[in-house]
Amino acid sequence: MIKNLHQKVIISVLVCTLVLAFLAIYADLEKLVLSLKNFKWIFLIPVLTLSLLNYIFRFFRWEFYLRKLGIKISTTKSFLIFISGLTMSITPGKFGETLKSYLLKITDNVQISRSSPIVFVERLTDFIALVILALYGSFYFNYGKEIIAGVGFIIIGGIFIISKKGNFYLVFERIRKIIGDKFATKINTAYNSTVELIDLRVLIPSVLISTASWFFECLGFYIVIRSYSIDLSLNLATFIYSFSTLAGAISMLPGGLGFTEGSMSGLLIFNKIPKNTAVAITIIIRFATLWFAVALGLIALYIFQKKIVNFKK
Structure with missing residues (x-):
């Protein structure tokens, strides 16, 4: 998985370059460059700080889940594994973050299915x-x-269906003979872990943590907008950022590339922000969130390989 990582990063960078090229043509390159120059770059410090707070809160959630499943590792190792997983923010729906499970497997022999x-x-x-x-x-x-609202109902419906063990085992016993005991055991382990984590006593606090963590990035987006002296409310900035991020995630494209940028720029323009400024804001916030996360992930993964894996050897 780690060996193929650089290929995924390169592909995502190429896709990002194409998206940026399209945005630059749309916004008029000369005007876009001028808008980027007009950004008060000192504001990047609080924006990146808010992105860091997002990752820290999500790390707390990661630790919360590990404890619930009885997986005990040192906080330092856990933090490195979690941050390494940010490298896979550029995968469809971020599901490439299963890299974290792979790292747990090679260091502590934790079942990936678990x-x-x-x-x-x-x-x-x-x-x-x-x-x-x-x-x-x-x-x-x-x-x-x-x-x-439709996405919300689908998610709630999915949780309800998954949590019904009777329905799962009714289907599970029928396919066990087809897939064999080895794969059936892994599926059963994964299902039991999932049910533990979607229990309301676990789900509610983790949703609260998630909401707070993503609001930090909404606030960062608001700061970027305000740096251009644009009078846009925090409520509207939160809506635009969360809606665009959701659209990118639903698209299942790597990192939501294209859909997120298009939705974000489009909604800013819809709210009477000049298209060159709207595209500049989009580029800056995506750098400060998505690509900042990938960069941190690559650094953490390098440290993990040098310090943890080599030490284990």
């Missing part, structure tokens, strides 16, 4: 958090509420 449901439930709570953040704005501004 820990990988954490990544699934992380994405689930991220979706719920983004729906919560976007839903208020969608009703307030009367835009996109049907789409957001």
Whole structure:
């Protein structure tokens, strides 16, 4: 998995370059460059700090899940594994963050089938958090509420179906003979871990953590907008960021590339922000969130390989 990582990063960088090229043509390259120059770059410090707070809160959630599943590793190792997983923010729906399960396997021999449901439930709570953040704005501004509410109902319905053990084992026993005991055992382990993590006593606090963590990035987006002296409310900025991020995640494109940028720029333009400024804001916030996360992940993964894996050898 680690050996193929550089290929995934290169592909995502190429896709990002194409997206940027399209945005630059759309916004008029000369005007876009001028807008980027006009950005007060001192504001990048609080924006990156808020992105870091997002990752720290999500790390708390990761630790919470590990403890619930009885997986005990040192906080330092856990933190390195979690941050390394940010490298896979550029994968469809971020599900490539199962890299974390792979790292747990090679260092502590934790079954991938046991820990990988954490990544699934992380994405689930991220979706719920983004729906919560976007839903208020969608009703307030009367835009996109049907789409957001529909996504919310699908998620809730999915949780309800998954939590019904009787239905699962009814199907499970029928396919056990087809797939064999070895694979059946792994599926059963993964299912039991998932059910533990979507229990309401675990789900509710983790959704609260997720909502707070994603609001930090919404706040960072608001700061970037305000740096251009644009009078846009925090409510509207939160809606635009969460809705665009949700659209990118639903698209299942690597890192939501294309859909997130298009939605974000489009909504800013819809709110009477010049297209060159709207595209500049989009580029800056994506650098400060998505690509900042990937960069931190690569650094953490390098440290992990040098310090943890080599030490284990």
